[in-house]
Amino acid sequence: MSATERAIASAEAHSAHNYHPLPIVVASADGAWMTDIEGRRFLDMLAGYSAINFGHGNQRLIDAAKAQLERVTLTSRAFHHDRFADFCTQLAELCGMEMVLPMNTGAEAVETAVKTARKWGYQVKGVPPGQAKIVVAANNFHGRTTTIISFSTDAEARADFGPYTPGFEIVPYGDLTALEHAVSANTVAVLLEPIQGEAGVLVPPPGYLAGVRELTRERNVLFIADEIQSGLGRTGRTFACEHEGVVPDMYILGKALGGGVVPVSAVVSSSEVLGVYRPGEHGSTFGGNPLACAVALEVIAMLRSGEFQQRATELGDHLHHELGLLVGGGSVDAVRGRGLWAGIDIAPSRGTGREVSEKLMDRGVLVKDTHGSTIRIAPPLVISKEDLDWGLDQLRAVLAGE
Known part of the structure; x- marks a missing residue:
């Protein structure tokens, strides 16, 4: 052997x-x-x-990680640390947004986005308690937590893991008419991959993302772009949404944000959206840790060069x-x-x-x-x-x- x-x-x-x-x-x-x-x-x-x-x-990323390893790697969010503010500020600037909520994995960031959209819907939009709805696309892949597989159409990811989390409606990917019909007064968000990776790298029809942006803006619904795979340079732009000149209300980022060195993910949005949180309502022991921030800061610097x-x-x-x-x-x-x-x-x-x-x-x-x-x-x-x-x-x- x-x-x-x-x-x-x-x-x-x-x-x-x-x-x-x-x-x-x-x-x-x-x-x-x-x-x-x-x-x-x-x-x-x-x-x-x-x-x-x-x-x-990548030597730049390895050097950034080594330098931070010799200083401090974890404080938890019980304390501030000296890399956190720079990370949040620079990532928000890269995204053209205002606030950052850091996590570790892509699935954690998607869960965070779901929680954020619901809380925004109740506190800002005025959706009745317990009635928030999020519209998603068929053949999506956003992770494998229990809530996320609740709106999956992949039998392998979903079967035998119920009962499932309610509050989601699935429409065909790339179909603006179906999306328009699905959005209701209680819809708080439309959650999409700008390009569906796990489904086979499916690119939506031209004008689809722009149409989603227009519809969500008209209906006072958050447009959440899951750019965990498609973002941070993969498609030739910093974000895949840029190919249609679209800026969503919220980016979900992961994977390349950690440079292949450490797991780093984040939800990035406006102060109106992420400002709904109060202490104790969401968190992560490792989210936004010094080592993760140091590596991600170098990733951001590399992306700024173009x-x-x-x-x-x-x-x-x-x-x-x-x-x-x-x-x-x-x-x-x-x-x-x-x-x-x-x-x-x-x-x-x-x-x-x-x-x-x-x-x-x-x-x-x-x-x-x-x-x-x-x-x-x-x-x-x-x-x-x-x-x-x-x-x-x-x-x-x-x-x-x-």
Whole structure:
């Protein structure tokens, strides 16, 4: 039995089987490359579902973390610390907002957004107690907590975890008419991913996000954009909403905000919205801790340069041009995405998404499947064009049956 096989067997024996990872055991990583415990190198074309936008072991982020590790890592929110104000101020400025509520994981931030919208609805909009409604989109993925799966349409995420949290209405993604009909006097928010990642990198029809913005403004409803995967440079803009010139009432951020170093998430909004909280009504022991703030501050500084958004635009244009050439040849049914982010629907004759992912792994490229026939490509934004082209060459070879 190889070292990889032994490690996987041990993991399977002693950890819950809530994931089905590819059979690789990573030992180290740098930039866009990972090395397994047997010394084999793999091109990372997933980037931790956008958590590693700035590459593995980014020196600026590692240096920021090391410097903070030597000072203080956790105070809890029982006390102020010297990185917190700068983090909140600079993240609010990056978003064009006023206030920040920091958490740790994306799911925690989504839960925070749900609580915030409901409280705003009762205190500011005047919705009757217990009647607040939030409209969401079918095929969404916002996390896997009990409340979040209550408005999921994914049977794998939802089945056998009830009873479910009420207060949500699901409409088709990209359908403004259905959304308009669903919004009522008791609707406090519309919660959407500007691009649906887990669903297969689904980009909404042109004008959809602008239409959502107009409708929510007219009806006095919060527009909440879950930019946990799509935000912070992935699509070629700081936020995916910017592609339609839209600014929501609230951003939900995570993944890349921690630079692949520590978990950091946040809800960012106006003082009118986040100002509804009073001490004791919401919190997190680790949310906004000094180490998280130090790393996130460096992420914000890197995004301000525009370098990573530009790379995602230029390399993304190249990626989608090359992938587009595969459509119609019998191996790829469709390609979607924006920036350095793509969903590729594999023709059934070429295998399932899982099978293609495993064949790519055998050729040194790491991607991940979703919903049976789709694979996702989302490399670190630091990837070189040469490495990206090499990865695409491996995809072509797999699709050609080589």
